[in-house]
Amino acid sequence: MSKVLGSLFVVAVLFVATFFTMTKEKEVIVLTKENFVEKTKSGIVLVDFYADWCGPCMELKQTLKKVTGAKIGKVNIDIENDLQNDYNVQSIPTIVFMKDGKEKSRLVGNHSLETIQAEIDKLKE
Numbered sequence: 001m002s003k004v005l006g007s008l009f010v011v012a013v014l015f016v017a018t019f020f021t022m023t024k025e026k027e028v029i030v031l032t033k034e035n036f037v038e039k040t041k042s043g044i045v046l047v048d049f050y051a052d053w054c055g056p057c058m059e060l061k062q063t064l065k066k067v068t069g070a071k072i073g074k075v076n077i078d079i080e081n082d083l084q085n086d087y088n089v090q091s092i093p094t095i096v097f098m099k100d101g102k103e104k105s106r107l108v109g110n111h112s113l114e115t116i117q118a119e120i121d122k123l124k125e
Contacts, residue, residue, distance in 0.1 A: 029073040041101040044070040049094040056110040
């Protein structure tokens with residue numbers, strides 16, 4: 001009987017661990033003028049310039065939750081005007097793809113997961 005209970009316990013633990021791993025939301029980095037260089041200096045970082053009032057930005061937010069292979073950073077243009085100007089962002093949403101602190105490409109407007117993922121995959125080569 002104790003072996004059966006022990007096995008059931010192990011299965012339950014594995015189920016719970018798997019459930020929380022699958023439902024865990026992707027970590028998003030809030031980027032500011034103060035932390036931008038530090039947070040984007042290494043690896044692949046997708047920088048999403050957005051505003052809370054922007055409908056297409058809110059749609060893109062859902063897509064970005066599914067992206068793999070890159071850190072996700074967000075710049076609220078209503079708060080971080082200097083970063084918006086530094087990166088010459090004139091329309092939102094704008095996604096700037098960075099690798100090791102340097103801009104490599106960008107997309108303006110709302111795009112599909114496949115398009116965004118293809119840009120990230122190019123940076124891995």
